[in-house]
Amino acid sequence: AGVESIITHLRAGQEPDMDRVMAAAEDGRARNGVEIDMAEVRVALDAFRDIEAPKWDWSYARLQAHLHVTVDGIGEIDGHPDIIMPSIVLDVKTSTRRKETARSVELGTYALMVEEETGEEVAEVGYLTWVRLVKPVWQTIMTCVDDGFREWTRARWGGFVRANNTDDLLNRKRAERGLPPVNFSFPGGPLNGKRCRTCEYRPALGGRCDMAVT
Numbered sequence: 001a002g003v004e005s006i007i008t009h010l011r012a013g014q015e016p017d018m019d020r021v022m023a024a025a026e027d028g029r030a031r032n033g034v035e036i037d038m039a040e041v042r043v044a045l046d047a048f049r050d051i052e053a054p055k056w057d058w059s060y061a062r063l064q065a066h067l068h069v070t071v072d073g074i075g076e077i078d079g080h081p082d083i084i085m086p087s088i089v090l091d092v093k094t095s096t097r098r099k100e101t102a103r104s105v106e107l108g109t110y111a112l113m114v115e116e117e118t119g120e121e122v123a124e125v126g127y128l129t130w131v132r133l134v135k136p137v138w139q140t141i142m143t144c145v146d147d148g149f150r151e152w153t154r155a156r157w158g159g160f161v162r163a164n165n166t167d168d169l170l171n172r173k174r175a176e177r178g179l180p181p182v183n184f185s186f187p188g189g190p191l192n193g194k195r196c197r198t199c200e201y202r203p204a205l206g207g208r209c210d211m212a213v214t
Contacts, residue, residue: 018046098131
Protein backbone atom coordinates (compact mmCIF):
# COMPACT_ATOMS: atom_id res chain seq x y z
CA ALA A 1 0.00 0.00 0.00
CA GLY A 2 2.87 2.37 0.73
CA VAL A 3 4.52 1.63 -2.62
CA GLU A 4 1.20 2.27 -4.38
CA SER A 5 0.89 5.61 -2.60
CA ILE A 6 4.38 6.66 -3.72
CA ILE A 7 3.60 5.70 -7.32
CA THR A 8 0.29 7.58 -7.16
CA HIS A 9 2.14 10.75 -6.14
CA LEU A 10 4.77 10.33 -8.85
CA ARG A 11 2.19 9.52 -11.50
CA ALA A 12 0.54 12.86 -10.71
CA GLY A 13 3.89 14.68 -10.95
CA GLN A 14 4.08 15.26 -7.19
CA GLU A 15 6.75 14.59 -4.62
CA PRO A 16 5.59 11.77 -2.34
CA ASP A 17 4.08 13.00 0.92
CA MET A 18 5.61 10.43 3.24
CA ASP A 19 3.07 11.08 5.99
CA ARG A 20 0.32 10.05 3.57
CA VAL A 21 2.44 7.17 2.31
CA MET A 22 2.92 5.82 5.83
CA ALA A 23 -0.78 6.29 6.58
CA ALA A 24 -1.57 4.13 3.55
CA ALA A 25 0.89 1.49 4.78
CA GLU A 26 -0.70 1.54 8.23
CA ASP A 27 -4.17 1.15 6.71
CA GLY A 28 -2.89 -1.85 4.77
CA ARG A 29 -1.41 -3.37 7.92
CA ALA A 30 -4.67 -2.90 9.84
CA ARG A 31 -6.78 -4.23 6.98
CA ASN A 32 -4.75 -7.43 6.72
CA GLY A 33 -4.40 -7.89 10.46
CA VAL A 34 -0.66 -8.59 10.42
CA GLU A 35 2.13 -7.48 12.72
CA ILE A 36 4.68 -5.30 10.93
CA ASP A 37 7.61 -3.24 12.15
CA MET A 38 6.48 0.15 10.84
CA ALA A 39 9.97 1.61 11.34
CA GLU A 40 11.30 -0.97 8.89
CA VAL A 41 8.43 -0.19 6.54
CA ARG A 42 9.54 3.46 6.55
CA VAL A 43 13.09 2.42 5.66
CA ALA A 44 11.77 0.29 2.80
CA LEU A 45 9.52 3.05 1.47
CA ASP A 46 12.23 5.71 1.69
CA ALA A 47 14.51 3.40 -0.29
CA PHE A 48 11.78 2.76 -2.84
CA ARG A 49 11.19 6.49 -3.30
CA ASP A 50 14.89 7.33 -3.61
CA ILE A 51 16.38 4.30 -5.40
CA GLU A 52 13.77 2.12 -7.10
CA ALA A 53 11.02 4.51 -8.18
CA PRO A 54 13.26 6.79 -10.32
CA LYS A 55 14.09 3.81 -12.56
CA TRP A 56 10.56 3.69 -13.96
CA ASP A 57 8.12 5.88 -15.87
CA TRP A 58 4.91 5.65 -13.84
CA SER A 59 2.88 7.95 -16.12
CA TYR A 60 0.44 5.26 -17.25
CA ALA A 61 0.70 2.86 -14.30
CA ARG A 62 -2.48 1.13 -13.19
CA LEU A 63 -2.45 0.04 -9.56
CA GLN A 64 -4.33 -2.96 -8.16
CA ALA A 65 -6.56 -3.13 -11.23
CA HIS A 66 -9.39 -5.64 -10.80
CA LEU A 67 -9.27 -8.05 -13.74
CA HIS A 68 -11.92 -10.70 -14.36
CA VAL A 69 -11.24 -12.53 -17.61
CA THR A 70 -11.61 -15.92 -19.25
CA VAL A 71 -8.30 -17.29 -20.49
CA ASP A 72 -8.15 -20.07 -23.08
CA GLY A 73 -7.12 -23.37 -21.51
CA ILE A 74 -7.60 -22.10 -17.95
CA GLY A 75 -11.09 -20.63 -17.62
CA GLU A 76 -12.31 -17.70 -15.53
CA ILE A 77 -9.67 -15.87 -13.50
CA ASP A 78 -10.19 -13.02 -11.07
CA GLY A 79 -7.16 -11.11 -9.81
CA HIS A 80 -5.46 -7.84 -8.93
CA PRO A 81 -1.99 -7.39 -10.47
CA ASP A 82 -0.12 -4.84 -8.37
CA ILE A 83 1.21 -2.66 -11.21
CA ILE A 84 0.26 -2.69 -14.89
CA MET A 85 2.19 -0.47 -17.29
CA PRO A 86 2.32 -0.47 -21.09
CA SER A 87 3.70 -3.95 -21.96
CA ILE A 88 4.96 -4.55 -18.38
CA VAL A 89 3.37 -6.15 -15.28
CA LEU A 90 5.04 -5.85 -11.87
CA ASP A 91 4.30 -7.46 -8.52
CA VAL A 92 5.51 -6.00 -5.22
CA LYS A 93 6.81 -8.44 -2.61
CA THR A 94 8.78 -8.63 0.61
CA SER A 95 10.93 -11.62 1.53
CA THR A 96 13.88 -12.77 3.61
CA ARG A 97 15.50 -14.16 0.44
CA ARG A 98 16.24 -12.83 -3.02
CA LYS A 99 13.99 -14.04 -5.82
CA GLU A 100 15.77 -16.48 -8.14
CA THR A 101 13.46 -15.98 -11.11
CA ALA A 102 10.46 -14.04 -12.30
CA ARG A 103 9.38 -16.98 -14.43
CA SER A 104 6.56 -18.00 -12.10
CA VAL A 105 3.00 -19.23 -12.59
CA GLU A 106 1.84 -16.11 -10.73
CA LEU A 107 3.45 -13.65 -13.12
CA GLY A 108 2.69 -15.80 -16.16
CA THR A 109 -0.97 -15.75 -15.14
CA TYR A 110 -0.94 -11.97 -14.72
CA ALA A 111 0.55 -11.62 -18.20
CA LEU A 112 -2.18 -13.80 -19.72
CA MET A 113 -4.88 -11.86 -17.86
CA VAL A 114 -3.61 -8.47 -18.98
CA GLU A 115 -3.24 -9.69 -22.57
CA GLU A 116 -6.81 -11.00 -22.52
CA GLU A 117 -8.15 -7.73 -21.08
CA THR A 118 -6.22 -5.32 -23.31
CA GLY A 119 -5.70 -7.31 -26.49
CA GLU A 120 -2.03 -6.25 -26.38
CA GLU A 121 0.97 -8.47 -25.72
CA VAL A 122 2.85 -8.13 -22.43
CA ALA A 123 6.59 -7.95 -23.11
CA GLU A 124 7.95 -8.35 -19.56
CA VAL A 125 6.87 -9.28 -16.05
CA GLY A 126 8.83 -8.89 -12.85
CA TYR A 127 9.02 -8.70 -9.08
CA LEU A 128 9.95 -5.63 -7.05
CA THR A 129 11.00 -7.26 -3.78
CA TRP A 130 12.10 -5.66 -0.52
CA VAL A 131 14.61 -8.28 0.64
CA ARG A 132 15.00 -8.26 4.41
CA LEU A 133 18.70 -9.14 4.64
CA VAL A 134 21.14 -7.87 7.28
CA LYS A 135 21.47 -4.93 4.89
CA PRO A 136 18.00 -4.82 3.29
CA VAL A 137 17.66 -3.88 -0.35
CA TRP A 138 15.13 -3.63 -3.16
CA GLN A 139 15.61 -6.36 -5.76
CA THR A 140 14.24 -6.02 -9.29
CA ILE A 141 14.02 -9.23 -11.28
CA MET A 142 12.39 -9.39 -14.72
CA THR A 143 11.71 -11.95 -17.42
CA CYS A 144 10.50 -11.72 -21.02
CA VAL A 145 7.03 -13.00 -21.84
CA ASP A 146 7.40 -15.22 -24.89
CA ASP A 147 5.25 -18.00 -26.34
CA GLY A 148 7.21 -20.58 -24.37
CA PHE A 149 6.41 -18.84 -21.06
CA ARG A 150 2.74 -18.51 -22.02
CA GLU A 151 2.43 -22.20 -22.89
CA TRP A 152 4.31 -23.24 -19.72
CA THR A 153 1.88 -21.17 -17.63
CA ARG A 154 -1.12 -22.75 -19.36
CA ALA A 155 0.37 -26.21 -18.86
CA ARG A 156 0.87 -25.63 -15.13
CA TRP A 157 -2.71 -24.40 -14.82
CA GLY A 158 -3.90 -27.36 -16.88
CA GLY A 159 -3.07 -29.72 -14.05
CA PHE A 160 -5.30 -27.78 -11.67
CA VAL A 161 -8.10 -27.58 -14.23
CA ARG A 162 -8.02 -31.34 -14.84
CA ALA A 163 -7.96 -32.07 -11.11
CA ASN A 164 -10.92 -29.76 -10.54
CA ASN A 165 -12.86 -31.41 -13.36
CA THR A 166 -12.10 -34.82 -11.83
CA ASP A 167 -13.46 -33.65 -8.47
CA ASP A 168 -16.62 -32.43 -10.18
CA LEU A 169 -17.14 -35.77 -11.91
CA LEU A 170 -16.55 -37.86 -8.77
CA ASN A 171 -18.72 -35.63 -6.63
CA ARG A 172 -21.59 -35.80 -9.12
CA LYS A 173 -21.52 -39.57 -8.64
CA ARG A 174 -21.53 -39.07 -4.84
CA ALA A 175 -24.47 -36.67 -5.13
CA GLU A 176 -26.42 -39.30 -7.07
CA ARG A 177 -25.95 -41.59 -4.05
CA GLY A 178 -27.01 -38.87 -1.62
CA LEU A 179 -23.48 -38.37 -0.27
CA PRO A 180 -21.89 -34.97 0.50
CA PRO A 181 -19.04 -33.69 -1.72
CA VAL A 182 -15.44 -34.35 -0.69
CA ASN A 183 -12.02 -33.17 -1.85
CA PHE A 184 -10.35 -35.85 -3.98
CA SER A 185 -7.58 -34.01 -5.81
CA PHE A 186 -6.04 -31.50 -3.39
CA PRO A 187 -5.38 -33.34 -0.09
CA GLY A 188 -2.55 -31.09 1.09
CA GLY A 189 -4.59 -28.14 2.31
CA PRO A 190 -3.53 -24.49 2.06
CA LEU A 191 0.14 -23.53 2.15
CA ASN A 192 -0.75 -20.70 4.50
CA GLY A 193 -3.39 -21.14 7.19
CA LYS A 194 -4.35 -17.46 6.90
CA ARG A 195 -6.06 -18.35 3.63
CA CYS A 196 -8.65 -20.27 5.65
CA ARG A 197 -9.93 -17.16 7.44
CA THR A 198 -12.29 -16.06 4.69
CA CYS A 199 -12.68 -19.30 2.71
CA GLU A 200 -16.32 -20.26 2.09
CA TYR A 201 -15.50 -23.90 2.93
CA ARG A 202 -14.18 -23.14 6.43
CA PRO A 203 -16.29 -24.91 9.09
CA ALA A 204 -16.49 -21.72 11.14
CA LEU A 205 -18.24 -20.13 8.14
CA GLY A 206 -20.57 -23.06 7.61
CA GLY A 207 -18.37 -25.02 5.19
CA ARG A 208 -17.47 -28.70 5.16
CA CYS A 209 -13.67 -28.58 4.81
CA ASP A 210 -11.90 -31.05 7.11
CA MET A 211 -8.44 -29.53 6.53
CA ALA A 212 -9.14 -25.91 7.47
CA VAL A 213 -6.78 -24.29 9.96
CA THR A 214 -9.16 -23.17 12.67
